[in-house]
Amino acid sequence: xxxxNVLVGQSGGPTAVINSSLAGVFKTAMDRGFNKVYGMRYGxxxxxxxxxxxxxxxxxxxxxxxxxxxxxxAFLGTCRYKMPAIHEDRSVYERIFELLDKMDIEVxxxxxxxxxxxxxxxxxxxxxxxxxxxxxxxxxxxxxNDLALTDHTxxxxxxxxxxxxxxxxxxxxxxxxxYQKKNVTVIxxxxxxxxxxxxxxxxxxxxxxxxxxxxxxxxxxxxxKKFKEQVEKLLKKKDVVVAAVSEGIKDANGTYxxxxxxxxxxxxxxxxxxxxxxxxxxxxxxxxxLGCKTRAVEFSTLQRAAAHLASRIDINEAFMVGGxxxxxxDEGISGVMVVIDRLSDDPYQSTTGVYxxxxxANDEKxxxxxxxxxxxxxxTDEFIDYVRPLIQGDYQPMMVGGLxxxxxxNSKGYKDLYNADK
Amino acid sequence: xxxxNVLVGQSGGPTAVINSSLAGVFKTAMDRGFNKVYGMRYGxxxxxxxxxxxxxxxxxxxxxxxxxxxxxxAFLGTCRYKMPAIHEDRSVYERIFELLDKMDIEVxxxxxxxxxxxxxxxxxxxxxxxxxxxxxxxxxxxxxNDLALTDHTxxxxxxxxxxxxxxxxxxxxxxxxxYQKKNVTVIxxxxxxxxxxxxxxxxxxxxxxxxxxxxxxxxxxxxxKKFKEQVEKLLKKKDVVVAAVSEGIKDANGTYxxxxxxxxxxxxxxxxxxxxxxxxxxxxxxxxxLGCKTRAVEFSTLQRAAAHLASRIDINEAFMVGGxxxxxxDEGISGVMVVIDRLSDDPYQSTTGVYxxxxxANDEKxxxxxxxxxxxxxxTDEFIDYVRPLIQGDYQPMMVGGLxxxxxxNSKGYKDLYNADK
Numbered sequence: 103x104x105x106x107n108v109l110v111g112q113s114g115g116p117t118a119v120i121n122s123s124l125a126g127v128f129k130t131a132m133d134r135g136f137n138k139v140y141g142m143r144y145g146x147x148x149x150x151x152x153x154x155x156x157x158x159x160x161x162x163x164x165x166x167x168x169x170x171x172x173x174x175x176a177f178l179g180t181c182r183y184k185m186p187a188i189h190e191d192r193s194v195y196e197r198i199f200e201l202l203d204k205m206d207i208e209v210x211x212x213x214x215x216x217x218x219x220x221x222x223x224x225x226x227x228x229x230x231x232x233x234x235x236x237x238x239x240x241x242x243x244x245x246x247n248d249l250a251l252t253d254h255t256x257x258x259x260x261x262x263x264x265x266x267x268x269x270x271x272x273x274x275x276x277x278x279x280x281y282q283k284k285n286v287t288v289i290x291x292x293x294x295x296x297x298x299x300x301x302x303x304x305x306x307x308x309x310x311x312x313x314x315x316x317x318x319x320x321x322x323x324x325x326x327k328k329f330k331e332q333v334e335k336l337l338k339k340k341d342v343v344v345a346a347v348s349e350g351i352k353d354a355n356g357t358y359x360x361x362x363x364x365x366x367x368x369x370x371x372x373x374x375x376x377x378x379x380x381x382x383x384x385x386x387x388x389x390x391x392l393g394c395k396t397r398a399v400e401f402s403t404l405q406r407a408a409a410h411l412a413s414r415i416d417i418n419e420a421f422m423v424g425g426x427x428x429x430x431x432d433e434g435i436s437g438v439m440v441v442i443d444r445l446s447d448d449p450y451q452s453t454t455g456v457y458x459x460x461x462x463a464n465d466e467k468x469x470x471x472x473x474x475x476x477x478x479x480x481x482t483d484e485f486i487d488y489v490r491p492l493i494q495g496d497y498q499p500m501m502v503g504g505l506x507x508x509x510x511x512n513s514k515g516y517k518d519l520y521n522a523d524k
Numbered sequence: 525x526x527x528x529n530v531l532v533g534q535s536g537g538p539t540a541v542i543n544s545s546l547a548g549v550f551k552t553a554m555d556r557g558f559n560k561v562y563g564m565r566y567g568x569x570x571x572x573x574x575x576x577x578x579x580x581x582x583x584x585x586x587x588x589x590x591x592x593x594x595x596x597x598a599f600l601g602t603c604r605y606k607m608p609a610i611h612e613d614r615s616v617y618e619r620i621f622e623l624l625d626k627m628d629i630e631v632x633x634x635x636x637x638x639x640x641x642x643x644x645x646x647x648x649x650x651x652x653x654x655x656x657x658x659x660x661x662x663x664x665x666x667x668x669n670d671l672a673l674t675d676h677t678x679x680x681x682x683x684x685x686x687x688x689x690x691x692x693x694x695x696x697x698x699x700x701x702x703y704q705k706k707n708v709t710v711i712x713x714x715x716x717x718x719x720x721x722x723x724x725x726x727x728x729x730x731x732x733x734x735x736x737x738x739x740x741x742x743x744x745x746x747x748x749k750k751f752k753e754q755v756e757k758l759l760k761k762k763d764v765v766v767a768a769v770s771e772g773i774k775d776a777n778g779t780y781x782x783x784x785x786x787x788x789x790x791x792x793x794x795x796x797x798x799x800x801x802x803x804x805x806x807x808x809x810x811x812x813x814l815g816c817k818t819r820a821v822e823f824s825t826l827q828r829a830a831a832h833l834a835s836r837i838d839i840n841e842a843f844m845v846g847g848x849x850x851x852x853x854d855e856g857i858s859g860v861m862v863v864i865d866r867l868s869d870d871p872y873q874s875t876t877g878v879y880x881x882x883x884x885a886n887d888e889k890x891x892x893x894x895x896x897x898x899x900x901x902x903x904t905d906e907f908i909d910y911v912r913p914l915i916q917g918d919y920q921p922m923m924v925g926g927l928x929x930x931x932x933x934n935s936k937g938y939k940d941l942y943n944a945d946k
Contacts, residue, residue: 116700144703174693175700267927271596271829274930278538278597281566310930402821407697410689410833413926493926504835504915505689508696508732 106208117257126424226437259416266305290381414495528630539679548846648859681838688727712803836917
């Protein structure tokens, strides 16, 4: 029997390897004899506006596939869209399934995090309710590593590798400058509720680097006064102090540290209340209290986009879960998310499994309290042992003109480039 | 006749390749039969406190030398110290030359930027005045690329490669998110007076990327209102707008843009006036005026420390100028800075020369006005053609445990590491 088509979408915050999962979906769907692989532009939101592409128009050969694996951010574009509950608004579902039928879609794959798994859950529920033929599979993706039931999420390893490397380079920079000058650097890392990424700054610790002096995760309440005392104590012993903080650290009352500035009504030139970053707030606070030179560093979107420093394990696993999603659907499964199971640490080995998406959607996996030290200002060796295998190996960018080359939907040919406006 | 010793120091802001010059000095001094190579800790300032090391204690084999070439920031530590004029305070000079004599120093090499060349100038002048035997050679180093008479400076190429790559990754990230949402990103790049680094964001422009929409260098006065109008106009045509700005852009009155916030008395929780960054100021301004989502990204110290993305050309040239400094001194020359002469663009070839340091010290090379477009909001093709060869090639980091390994003065052995405090 001739197989139908596959529809794949990307959703939520981009990562360095989300396109490797897209490549895995495409490759496996072609290998398994599906007819076409369509990509939703900007996730389910764009799809409802009938925005989609035929991926074979862009992935024409193995080089394209390899470029796609090395291209950060979402090739197809993503969205942040929460599906209404089925009983709230059936029209949204009717619209989607009408399109799926029209396009002869047999398999619907959504690459994303918590919210995206909610979409898979609702669509597969609706299919069961209505007896629709499509299968719905979730493919995990998030730098935050906060999805339940999977050992870790694709995207996390590369972000952790970037964060570990950059932290080491920043510490090195601080040390080069420290003669008779005390300086304190506060590094801000993404993570509103889960501290996985911030903990990854500890990867910089090793034979050639002491790592950050302190690491604060959102899992433990942050005490501003205690922080100052710890910095003060450290400055008595050493000239350079480096602290890493999650953007989402909160005090004991549950107030985000980054809101403390706004709370005290910092206004800019236009009377606009400023949401100063956490690191910048803490750097100013320490400068003010202790008088030493301070600096705030934010990794910003670079931590999720730095494909030039992706982890080989991560790119390969992202590709693997894409393929596993197609395989599961092809075997008749629906309403699941693909997970990664860790088989061993050294040598590191992993495989894929699937879990009912109802058990995963809208859940949030935090760093276990016993992987954070008693004082709440560092991660334990267990944490490092868990993360270390995920940052191993490199995936050499394809360098053109001195920069990594990416695959994009509107990559220009020589001719276009030379005629482009300056 | 037996040769004496070489003394080498590093000064000013660290770069990704300043240690490659140190490696070049060490290697050539050994090859040419000098006795010892001493390294000043924290430049001339630490040296006056008799802080120095014997480099052979740290560079014991070829692997160490290769690691040193790949280690960012200043291995020896740097300082920012301005020598007094000779007639102002001879005691400083007497102190230094007393130490040089005591240590049997024949050659004094200082790796640094404008200020460091001022040190070389004054020391070599003093040697002439007093008939001292030592030779003094400057070795160029600065990410800012603002030294006169040399085609470019070691450190610039690697910073430009990092900035071009990261800009491309940030633009890619912005595009992945843009469905029916306008967003404006402002990227802030180092450079108080010279726009070389900010111009390097244009390297991201190519077949797979449009590059930033606008680039503002400190060489041209910045017009806030015109900036807003340009952004507004661009947002009518496209959803994603990216602007790159130098930290040092100023308005027509010479006021730094980053001071505009402070000028209107933005205060934090502690009544402390905040020196908000330029990008953050502009992002807030655009958000306030146009209501769209905005984001500020600062490359911060990463742009000078990211050895993991160093340019091969740059590392090799940094090594070459270190060697050339020793060679010049060995041939009896003093009071000069080594420069890089570009021989050809394609294939790129360069060689070294020397110039009287009096012609270089305290001068500042800006981006020529005709390498910036008429509107003052982009660099020209001539600019790109000048920079492109300098970012070519990679120098693969030596990866250990998933991160680049560095050579450091207190690298711990296995034993130390396992006994270290957690």
